[in-house]
Amino acid sequence: MRNYLIRRLLLLIPTLFIVTVIVFLMVRLVPGTVVDVLLAELATPGSGGTQGATAPDREELIRKMGLDVPIHIQYGHWISDIILHGDFGDSLRTRRAVTETIAPKIPVTLELGAMALVLAMLISLPLGVYSAIRQDTIGDYVGRSIAIALIAIPSFWVATMVMVFPSIWWHWTPSTEYIPLTHDPWGNIRMLIIPALIMGTHMAGGTMRMTRTMMLEVLRQDYIRTAWSKGLMERVVVIRHALKNAFIPVVTIVGMQLPVLLGGTVIIEQIFVLPGMGRLMLEAINKRDYTIVSGINLLIAAFVLVINLVVDMSYGFLDPRVRYK
């Protein structure tokens, strides 16, 4: 068991390293150097850049951004700043620390994501199991059609229609003012429930199919056939024997859906004007605020990596076969 954990942790390090390199390079590969782009934008009046200061000249900007050293040294500076000081740099627009800018947005996105995940699981797990145990019946076909429909209907379309039509029919729009959880829990939930519902149902489609597949695979096993041939009732076979083993991969499913979930928050936060990381990311990209973009990318990728690690480790815990490989 310990060997498995240690091996898994060791595999994490090179992957994490590659993640940081990818994030780092993504910004440095801007066609036309970052400097020229920034200079052009900072020089134009009213671009909201340096707040009244004169446009810095090129050399100074290059020096300030640390671009005058070879690229691997730049990487070294960047990564050591992050690891040793927790300093992700400053926003290129507002000059405030990146960590300061991102930190308040994280709880919003986390809460939205968590609610969507819970809703998705609540919908998809029972439906998936039902679809599997009633395979190839009308129930199965209906279930699968629903699942595919949930995947096919774009969440941004549903969200747009939810914003548009109720305001036409009932003169009502979802509130756009964010209420923190600590101030007013009920208001907070009421505000997030519709976006979370939209995200959750969309995710539920994919998760339902995976659950169905996993459950089907379990149901084919010999020990299930033994249970049947022993004359056990269906309920006992499913609940006592099949479910336990089918739910192990559910943990994996959650881990796999995580990037999808975080990607979905971008669109939903944009439409419902929620102050989360997704919307910040879009704003930062539109304003070419590369330090924030890098910071968010890194955070999200690292988060997904860690969650996957936790999932894998719990896998070793839940499934004894893995440990003794």
Added chain:
Amino acid sequence: MVGAAESISKPVAQSKKRGLLVDLITRLVKEKPLGLIGGIIFLILLFTGIFADLLAPYGMNEVNLVARLSPPSAQFWLGTDTVGRDILSRIIYGARVSMIVGMAAMVLSLTISVTIGILSGFIGGKFDLVVQRFVDAWICFPWLIILISVMSLLGPGLWQMIIVLGVSGGIGGSRIIRSAVIGIKENMYVASAVAVGASTPRILAHHILPNILPPVIIMFSIGIGGVIMAEASLSFLGFGIPPPQPSWGGMLSGQGREYMLLAPWMAIWPGLALSVVIYGVNMLGDAVRDILDPRMRGGIGRYGGGKALSIKQKLNKASGLQ
């Protein structure tokens, strides 16, 4: 018993590409009505995309300010938008975009997946370890965020979109191919081929490639839906196909949103088109996967392990215990 096993393993060893496809289509038509509907929807998409110029009643950017924001009528079947362009025509031209991006990106994606998957799976060892770290790192990034980041660097455009979607999908999909290759490698006939002294290219061409065709076909049919959705999402956020070329996602995007309160039909048709197409394509993909091999999947946790069917499992399937 032995005879049954032989007759089941024969199609795998001897199947030629053409036989597989023809067999697939025949069974699709006969056994899977839903999949057939999906296939028809897909064909309609192709047809509309290719013959858009002939089908669309108006030009895709034919401005008609007198008739702006008019509801569906005999003259404009689906209504007009903020500058009086016929929505039906724009939807038809949008089909072309979805079709081109979908197919091209999928082909690119599959080429990359197969290349990486075969190299990684077949060579194995250190090479495999290193490559898989890259793939692991890549799939940690939520696809939308990577796509937005790269598209913002490259700028909007059709080719940029195809390349970005193709590459990012390709790297992610390589895992499935790799699992399939590893599964195939474990079979006896590969070991026998090596023992007899077959060269590596021959093994690849004769044994590996034909047997990864089922996962490839499955990935293609299911992947198109994802690519179309991704393109629509990107265009919705403003990072996709730039105007004036209409794209279903773009038609739903923010510019039109204020006007949607006045002209709600603008919000309906593009989304409906997207839903129907992606639904159909996914139905098709599901049916294809059911026919080709319900168990030929890899990379979903370690539960299935991605192994190819064993003789026993094939027997179970054949005896109708599905």
